Amino acid sequence: MKIIELRSDTLTQATPEMREAMKNAVVGDDVYGEDPTINELQELGAKVLGKEAALYVPSGTMGNLAALLTHCKPSEEVMLEKNAHIYYFERGGMASVAGLLPNLLDSDNGVVKPEHIKASFRPIAAQDLKTSLLVLENTHNLCGGTVSTVEDMDAACETAKEYGMKVHVDGARLFNAAAYLKVSAADLIKNVDSAMVCLSKGLCAPVGSLLVGDKDFIVKARQWRSILGGSMRQAGHIAAAGMLALTKMVDRLHIDNENAFFLAEELNKIDGLYVNMAAQHTNLIYCNIDPKLMTAEEFEKKLGKRGVRVIALKTGMIRLVTHNDVSIDDIKEAVEIIKEIC
Ligand code: TLP
Helix, strand or coil: CCCEECCCHHHCCCCHHHHHHHHHCCCCCHHHCCCHHHHHHHHHHHHHCCCCEEEEECCHHHHHHHHHHHHCCCCCEEEEECCCHHHHCCCCHHHHCCCCEEEEECCECCECCHHHHHHHCCCHHHHCCCEEEEEEECCECCCCCECCCHHHHHHHHHHHHHCCCEEEEEECCHHHHHHHHCCCHHHHCCCCCEEEEECCCCCCCCCCEEEEECHHHHHHHHHHHHHCCCCCCCCHHHHHHHHHHHHHHHHHHHHHHHHHHHHHHHHHCCCCEEECHHHCCCCEEEEEECCCCCCHHHHHHHHHHCCEECEEEECCEEEEECCCCCCHHHHHHHHHHHHHHC
8 A cells, every 4th residue: 555654754764865875974983073974964054054063963852952951950941832842742851851940931823922921931039940041943843833934033032132041942844944934044043042953854864953053052062962872973874864954955845835735725625624724834734623523533543544644643633744755646645535534
């Protein structure tokens, strides 16, 4: 049976060019700073993202956690949107490993505005608590892959700085946001202190993320990466795929965003399914299912049996994600199967 994989862009397979590059990579021991491919990837990542330095980490989760540990001390507070991936999906690492208290913010569909920050800020004098960091997520996963603009990012940063907070961006899909807005990823994060971007999602590397910031931040984050068990020795083999992720795959992300828009419009034509098109910016589609039709879990199961893989990630909703391994024809085929099932 043919499989149309729409659960996540994390399921993308390395391209043939990446496989070749991984085989031929020149490598060394990265703990000694001697892996030339990792060094090259970090230099390129820093350049592309407009920061002084970059650190190659095994996963987005580790990149985010290393950033929290670097910016904050235990018992301090971190502001983040109430559906943030760090809060929702990262197994409570911010509390259990970093000892940090979350202060959950409201947002406009994942976009954190100055008023949301101001409404939740608790003055140090009242609470004897330091709020040291604001986390922004762009694109925002659970809010529908929604995008914060350059202006939104800058305004949030300005407010964070007024309150003495640093700013970290969970930019797992920052390049999808940049493609949607037709701006550079560097412009989106020019005023933040650190950002994590994933090479392993829409960019198709098998594994790996980059954490960027100033040199001092990256020196400290490197120590945290080591403590977290993320030093990877001859990981130049996978970093070689990361190089191609940055050089060859960024420019095609607009296709995934456009395919998702097409798919979302098609889903909206089916009775009992509903996608909020106002929030349909990038490659993640969150589709509401009328409970009279079936539950999201039933929908996931029924589609799965027909080879269309989706995921019931939120109550009453399924998520579908477009990426390099699903063509527009695959999407049209998936739509026909969805129609039949509904
Ligand atoms: N997201 C995954 C799942 O964990 C839900 C997905 O399929 O979307 N930040 C954001 C915004 C993410 O969406 C993810 C992964 C991460 C961080 C974590 O990245 P990894 O999986 O590399 O640790």
